[in-house]
Each structure stands twice: as C-alpha cells, then as structure tokens.
Amino acid sequence: MNGKEARDVQEHVADPTRLAALRAVALLDTPAEEAFDRLTRLAARFTGAPAALVSLIDSDRQFFKSCLGLPEPWQSRRETPLSHSFCQYNRIAKTPLIIKDAREHPLFKDNLAIRDLNVIAYLGIPLTSADGYILGSFCVLDGKPREWTGEQISVVEDLAAAVMTEIQLRSEIVTRRLAERQMKERNAELSTAYGQLELESAERLQVAERLRQMDRMLIQQGRLAAMGELISNIAHQWRQPLNVLALLAQDLPITLRLGELTEEYLDTKVEKMMDAIMQMSQTIDKFRSFFTPVAEKSRFSVLEAVEKTVSLVDISLHEVQIRIEVTSSAQPQIEGYPNEYAQVLLNLLINARDAFVAAKPPKPTIRIHVGEENGRSVVTVSDNAGGVPEEILERYSILTSPPKGRKGRGSAFTWRR
Incomplete structure (x- = not known):
C-alpha cells in the first residue's frame, strides 16, 4: 500500500462524523444477538465460506457484532486490532471489496489477518448508514484462494442490507429510549418546578393573607381613632342639650313652688326638653350610622x-x-x-x-x-x-x-x- 492510500484509509477510519454515526447506533461492545448470527450463518452456508462477520470499524479496532468461524482467541474476544482488519478498507458505499488471494494482493499481502486469522479470500460489503457513513462491513472469509461468483456477491449484498435493517432498527430503539429517558427527566424537572411553584404560591398566599390582616388592623386602628374623635365630639355636642335639660329640671320645681307653673309655661319647657333630646338622638344616629358596616x-x-x-x-x-x-x-x-x-x-x-x-x-x-x-x-x-x-x-x-x-x-x- 502506498503512502496516499494508507493516509486515505486512516482519515476514513478516524473521521469524527463517521465515528459519531457509529456510536449513535450503540452496538459497540454489546452481546451477540441471534438476529445478526442468523445472517452470518446464511452467508457462510450459501457461499460455502468457513467464516462470516458483522464487523464495526472503531478508531483503533474492529468489533464483531456477529462472528462465525474465527480461530481463538479472536472468536471469544469478538474484536481485533486494525492491523488484522480487511474491513477497514470498505470505504465506498455499495462497492464490494473482493479479494481472491490476499497473499498476492499489494494492499493486503502484509496484513496480519493472513497469519493470525487464516484469511486468504475475502468478500466484504460496506455497511452504510442512512446518511452515508460507512460503519463497517458484512463479510465472508476463506482460508484458501477462491473465486467469488456473481450470485454469491449478490446474496451477500442482500444479507448486508438485512444487517443494516437490523442496525437501523436498534438505532431507532436506542433513540426512542433516549427520548423516553429525556422525557422522564424533563417530567421530573417539571414536577420539581411545579412543586417549587406551588410552594412559592403558598408562601405568597401566606404573605398576602398577612398583608390583608395588617390592612384590616390598620383600618381598625383608623376606625378606633375616628371613634375616639367622634366620642369626644359627641361629648361636646351633648353638653349643650344636657345643660338645657339640667336647667329645666332645676327650674320646674322652683316654678311649681312659686305657683307660676301654667300649662303654657309647661308646654314651652317640654318643647325645649324634646328639642334637646332630639338633638342628642340625632347625634347618636350619626355616630351609629358612621360605624355600621355596609x-x-x-x-x-x-x-x-x-x-x-x-x-x-x-x-x-x-x-x-x-x-x-x-x-x-x-x-x-x-x-x-x-x-x-x-x-x-x-x-x-x-x-x-x-x-x-x-x-x-x-x-x-x-x-x-x-x-x-x-x-x-x-x-x-x-x-x-x-x-x-x-x-x-x-x-x-x-x-x-x-x-x-x-x-x-x-x-x-x-x-x-
């Protein structure tokens, strides 16, 4: 591999947007699933290849969501470093990577997968996200040189499309779960905010009630002050009619003893007494009406x-x-x-x-x-x-x-x- 090709592969693998798309599907380091294993078994059975992989290319490794037929310890580890990867070279969407004999291929003859994984022949289909990012590849492997037929390539492409359907389904599930979790968190925040709002509202109501009580106290104090003024005024207003009544009360017995008490004189005195009493009554009525709430x-x-x-x-x-x-x-x-x-x-x-x-x-x-x-x-x-x-x-x-x-x-x- 020349220097430019190596740089192109490295840039493709390390592309931050590609890696973000890979992490968005949330399949790295997850357990094996029958849905993916079934597809690798079908690919191996139809092509007659001893090994098949669903490979996801991370920044420094390839992780196998499904792996069939790899030698140990790789089968149990379910990953290899990129030094053992053919799948990282799947960089062009809808373009299969077909290798008849890696030992004779200029790009792969020094790849450690030949020695450690016994990979001689390789057929890989890029796994492409809906927005065009290459997440990895769906591939079949053979430990001896071979020709891949057009029908085999077509079937592996169809199975790769089924793999992407499974990946997208799980990505949607992850997205929905994330949305549900965010919704629960927002609901919890809203619940807390509502609780705080209710508490603040209760406190404001208490403050408003205290202010109303203070207003009532101030009004009552004003009424009491006014009542004091009015009581003082009533005392002044009653003084004159009371003096009149007192003088009349003193005058009548004297007039009677002197024999000067006539009917006309009595009528005049009674009229003055009634005027004084009426004046006092009117004062009381004013006082009462003023302090009677409406x-x-x-x-x-x-x-x-x-x-x-x-x-x-x-x-x-x-x-x-x-x-x-x-x-x-x-x-x-x-x-x-x-x-x-x-x-x-x-x-x-x-x-x-x-x-x-x-x-x-x-x-x-x-x-x-x-x-x-x-x-x-x-x-x-x-x-x-x-x-x-x-x-x-x-x-x-x-x-x-x-x-x-x-x-x-x-x-x-x-x-x-």
Whole structure:
C-alpha cells in the first residue's frame, strides 16, 4: 500500500462524523444477538465460506457484532486490532471489496489477518448508514484462494442490507429510549418546578393573607381613632342639650313652688326638653350610622356624605379655633360605600387638625369643595397649616375610580396645603 492510500484509509477510519454515526447506533461492545448470527450463518452456508462477520470499524479496532468461524482467541474476544482488519478498507458505499488471494494482493499481502486469522479470500460489503457513513462491513472469509461468483456477491449484498435493517432498527430503539429517558427527566424537572411553584404560591398566599390582616388592623386602628374623635365630639355636642335639660329640671320645681307653673309655661319647657333630646338622638344616629358596616354598594350623594362627616367633628374643630367651610359647584352622586368614603374624609380632617396644632397658623381654616371634573366627583380638602414636604406629598392623594367594567362617575379626594 502506498503512502496516499494508507493516509486515505486512516482519515476514513478516524473521521469524527463517521465515528459519531457509529456510536449513535450503540452496538459497540454489546452481546451477540441471534438476529445478526442468523445472517452470518446464511452467508457462510450459501457461499460455502468457513467464516462470516458483522464487523464495526472503531478508531483503533474492529468489533464483531456477529462472528462465525474465527480461530481463538479472536472468536471469544469478538474484536481485533486494525492491523488484522480487511474491513477497514470498505470505504465506498455499495462497492464490494473482493479479494481472491490476499497473499498476492499489494494492499493486503502484509496484513496480519493472513497469519493470525487464516484469511486468504475475502468478500466484504460496506455497511452504510442512512446518511452515508460507512460503519463497517458484512463479510465472508476463506482460508484458501477462491473465486467469488456473481450470485454469491449478490446474496451477500442482500444479507448486508438485512444487517443494516437490523442496525437501523436498534438505532431507532436506542433513540426512542433516549427520548423516553429525556422525557422522564424533563417530567421530573417539571414536577420539581411545579412543586417549587406551588410552594412559592403558598408562601405568597401566606404573605398576602398577612398583608390583608395588617390592612384590616390598620383600618381598625383608623376606625378606633375616628371613634375616639367622634366620642369626644359627641361629648361636646351633648353638653349643650344636657345643660338645657339640667336647667329645666332645676327650674320646674322652683316654678311649681312659686305657683307660676301654667300649662303654657309647661308646654314651652317640654318643647325645649324634646328639642334637646332630639338633638342628642340625632347625634347618636350619626355616630351609629358612621360605624355600621355596609355590605353592599349603594348610591349616595357626595355632598351629603361630606356634610354629615363635617357635622360629626365640627364642634371639636371649633373648640381648637379651626374654621371649616364647605362649598359646592355640583351635586354629584356615586356608587360606593358611604361609610368608607366618610372615613377617608374624617381621617383628612383629623390630620389637618393635628397639623394645625403643630403649625399654629394665625387663622386656621379648612376648606372643603365638592365639584366635578372629567365626569368624576372631586372633593378638595385644603388648609393653611403650612404644607407637606414634597417627598411625602403623594401619600396625601387618595383616588378612587368607577368599578371595573362599569360606566359611571368616579370620585377623588385631594388634600392641598
């Protein structure tokens, strides 16, 4: 063999893409299988050859998926080094390699297979993958020189095609098993990911529930603070009618003893007493309605809600010399929760009062204006307590909008200083 032929064979054997195709069929170093052994027996029987092989050419050896008639130890080893290989020379698809007497052939006369394997005559058919790579050969061997007939060559070619069918079948099985294993691994990864997602979702739900509880606590704290303010205001509002009732209670016995108690005088006093009692009752009704939760939305007048809220705290504001003015440029009606609406306004008024206590302006004044803007009701609460720092100004803007999916007027509270 000349140098160029030797290099061509070596490059063919060592070709990385060919070796990758060989490993893809996953037959190297696998046990013998009856399907392949049956084909080598048929080839040996039909050609009268003492030996037949399914040979796969690796980078440094030839492995026999099926071997019939080799001398020991090669029969048991089921492989030889490439120094003992004729099959590595099968490099052209669909082209049989036919050797009558290897001892006289210029390419094979020095091959160690002649001495160690008793290979004199050789007929080999390339085993070609679907994408054109030569994986090895299907061959019959004889220990004496011989002529291979055309019929023998044709039969061995047919049997080689059957060998490739078996190889491709096993390659498909390996591919399917690999895909199934990858699918199981992906399913396991997905299962783990779903488990982590469920855990994270549960944790988020717990966090959301804690936030809701904190919101409820903050709302409750706001209600308690408002209740304290209203209780103080009720005390102020009850003081005058209670004083009236007390004075009348003292005056009636005196008038009776002096003999001045007439029916007309009694009617006048009773009327004043009933007015005082009615005033106290109305205060209680306002207090009760403010803290009675409303389960469903209702349509209510914004101006009435504002006036009602102001009436709950106006006396306590006046006592600290805070003037409160309510004006309107519209009579908007909205759907919502009137108590919650009043709660927001009440919190603004309480905050304004606290700001006045700290700032002590000369004429503390709170102005509330009810109007409309772009189809929404707007309640503007302004005071002259000195202003809010820019970095926290956004905290004092509380906006609400119509329910999602419904047309209607929204509303807005704006606190300006």
